[in-house]
Structure formats: C-alpha cells, structure tokens
Amino acid sequence: MNYYSIADLIIGFEPKYSMLREHSKPYLCTESGVADYVIPPNAPGFAEVVAAHPEATEELLEYLHIGTLFYSLFIQHNGLMLHSSAVVVDDACYAFSADSGVGKSTHTALWLKEFVDRGAYILNDDKPAIKLKDGRFFAWGTPFSGAENISVNRAVALKAIAFVERSETNSIERLSTKEIMPRLFKQTIRPSDERLMNLLLNTIEQLVEQVPMYLLRCNMEPQAAHIAFEKMSR
Known part of the structure; x- marks a missing residue:
C-alpha cells in the first residue's frame, strides 16, 4: 500500500496501472504516519464509473475511480x-x-x-x-x-x-x-x-x-x- 499527501489529506491506495501511478508520484508521502483514508482495490463505485465511461480502458477507469472516491471524501473536509x-x-x-x-x-x-x-x-x-x-x-x-x-x-x-x-x-x-x-x-x-x-x-x-x-x-x-x-x- 502506498500513501499520498493530497490537499492536506493522507490517502492510501495501490495503483495497478501506470496512469494513476505516474500521476500520483509527486504526492507520495516521504514520512510514515496514519492515513486519513485507505481506498481498497475493491472500493465501491467502480461499476458506476464504467457505466459513465463505457469506452474507457481499464487504466483510465482506475484513474477516474480513485479520483471520484478522493473528491467524494474531500467534501467532508470543507472541500470540492x-x-x-x-x-x-x-x-x-x-x-x-x-x-x-x-x-x-x-x-x-x-x-x-x-x-x-x-x-x-x-x-x-x-x-x-x-x-x-x-x-x-x-x-x-x-x-x-x-x-x-x-x-x-x-x-x-x-x-x-x-x-x-x-x-x-x-x-x-x-x-x-x-x-x-x-x-x-x-x-x-x-x-x-x-x-x-x-x-x-x-x-x-x-x-x-x-x-x-x-x-x-x-x-x-x-x-x-x-x-x-x-x-x-x-
């Protein structure tokens, strides 16, 4: 599991494909600590992302899925x-x-x-x-x-x-x-x-x-x- 510092939140997730992995590299945490949230590989909402983007590759779907989950969590912290x-x-x-x-x-x-x-x-x-x-x-x-x-x-x-x-x-x-x-x-x-x-x-x-x-x-x-x-x- 990798941990990333994104907009004052520590988020744990494990990229499977290169798009999410490369986009996330600058946000990797250099210090160990407790994550605010951990997004598991089987996190809910993937089917909805697939339905909204039926032509997308698996790589793009992973990127969109994790992004959607992050911004949904972000709402709970005075964010959008x-x-x-x-x-x-x-x-x-x-x-x-x-x-x-x-x-x-x-x-x-x-x-x-x-x-x-x-x-x-x-x-x-x-x-x-x-x-x-x-x-x-x-x-x-x-x-x-x-x-x-x-x-x-x-x-x-x-x-x-x-x-x-x-x-x-x-x-x-x-x-x-x-x-x-x-x-x-x-x-x-x-x-x-x-x-x-x-x-x-x-x-x-x-x-x-x-x-x-x-x-x-x-x-x-x-x-x-x-x-x-x-x-x-x-």
Whole structure:
C-alpha cells in the first residue's frame, strides 16, 4: 500500500496501472504516519464509473475511480472539486472552468506566455481541489490533472473563478449568485448521499460569498488573458 499527501489529506491506495501511478508520484508521502483514508482495490463505485465511461480502458477507469472516491471524501473536509484549469500568477490562483473542449487549458496557456515574468504556472490542469482553510479558500494541485498530467503539489490562495465561453470578442463580467450556482454544480461532483450534498452546499455557499466569479467570453488571442487578469486580479 502506498500513501499520498493530497490537499492536506493522507490517502492510501495501490495503483495497478501506470496512469494513476505516474500521476500520483509527486504526492507520495516521504514520512510514515496514519492515513486519513485507505481506498481498497475493491472500493465501491467502480461499476458506476464504467457505466459513465463505457469506452474507457481499464487504466483510465482506475484513474477516474480513485479520483471520484478522493473528491467524494474531500467534501467532508470543507472541500470540492472544480473541473477547471487553475493557473497561478503573483502567488494567487485563478481557476477557469468549462466543459471539456471549450478551451480552458488553451486560455491558461495564454497566461503562461503573457505572464511568464510574473512567475505563471499551472497548479492543476483539470480538477484542482478547492478547500476552506483558516477562513480562506485555497486551491491544491492533485494527481487528478487530466491526460497531460500537469499539476504541482502545493496549495495557493484562490483569487477568482471564471466560467469560460467561446466568443469572437473578449469580455468578462461578474456573475450573481443565481447565475453562479448552475454553472458551479455542472462542474463538480454532485453526491447522491444527502449528508455529503448538505456538506457540499455549505462549502459552496461560503465559496460564493468569498471568491468572486465571472463569465469570461473569449477568443484565443493574447488579449483574452490580459482582459481576464485585469478584472480578476482586482
């Protein structure tokens, strides 16, 4: 059994395939200790993952299964997963969320180029863990970071979130709570368990209160990164 430090939790699991094993290497614990959770090889929920991804390989199914279990456990610790690409500039994290294929990673790639002199890097390119800690929200890198495996094992204060839509022109506007909720729920795990759902709702309520969220309509020109940063960094 291997143990991994992921978003302030010690998780035990044994990867069978290389995808999960390679993604998880930077999170291996170097010190022995008591795990917060152990995920056994026969952990529940695998059939549901198979049903949702019938064309996936066994390797990908293992990766998705362990990720789903981790983020479900994470809900119990004032946390949630946001399907997004999280970029760090000036030691602050900005998360860009959208359906797969819209271009969130393409947009954050613009930030890497345009703000290289400000130390820009990707914290997690697919599913950062967002958690309330000491009264503030932070984003964490996790092993569950998409096919390109782009993540950093650290926590960074979350400055803002933007939901991305494709457009020929660039614009960004602040969203109301009513506008945020359906977008946010679409891009996170929605547990069927009532207790977990109540915990998630409580975390989301605090997230909406503390972290500004925007609708970013953009093309893939460098100007899109500057327009977004100017608004979101205030």
